[in-house]
Amino acid sequence: MKVNIKIMVNGDPYFVQVSPFRTLLDVLREDIGLTGTKKGCGEGECGACTVLMDGKPVNSCLFLAVQAEGKEITTIEGLAAGNLHPVQEAFVAKGAIQCGYCSPGFILTAWALLKTNPHPTEEEITTAISGNICRCTGYQKIVEAILDAAQRLQGGVGNV
Numbered sequence: 001m002k003v004n005i006k007i008m009v010n011g012d013p014y015f016v017q018v019s020p021f022r023t024l025l026d027v028l029r030e031d032i033g034l035t036g037t038k039k040g041c042g043e044g045e046c047g048a049c050t051v052l053m054d055g056k057p058v059n060s061c062l063f064l065a066v067q068a069e070g071k072e073i074t075t076i077e078g079l080a081a082g083n084l085h086p087v088q089e090a091f092v093a094k095g096a097i098q099c100g101y102c103s104p105g106f107i108l109t110a111w112a113l114l115k116t117n118p119h120p121t122e123e124e125i126t127t128a129i130s131g132n133i134c135r136c137t138g139y140q141k142i143v144e145a146i147l148d149a150a151q152r153l154q155g156g157v158g159n160v
């Protein structure tokens, strides 16, 4: 049995027919074609699948697509309007992206943090990204990138 649902993703409506048990992650990647959201563990442990749901970071592998009805979903594709978003620029500038598999999740988590806490301490950043795993960078460059992003965002840059 399949159900018809409408999901708002990056400000656009998507009408999809899904199994009630299909995850938001799989629908975003396979039905809607937004492959910027990555699949890692599939069990809520790595954060690679992070998207924003009504502005808050969630693991899209732990949500059913039907649970996203009526919510605003933001994926990494929705962060930048044309040029890179300041958070993305900071990650590039600080060398916080290596293989890049974890990057969409970290960047969306960072953006959600900076919207509610524009001047986070290193400790607050570490806490915010504690649900995201990176196997390449050793995390310090990611923390530096988020501190740098906070500075870049001063003055109200950003579009989400």
Ligand code: FES
Residues within 6 Å of the ligand: 038, 039, 040, 041, 042, 043, 044, 045, 046, 047, 048, 049, 050, 059, 060, 061, 062
């Ligand atoms: S793929 Fe969702 S938390 Fe790892």
Ligand code: FES
Residues within 6 Å of the ligand: 096, 097, 098, 099, 100, 101, 102, 103, 133, 134, 135, 136, 137
């Ligand atoms: S940059 Fe490779 S997992 Fe983070």
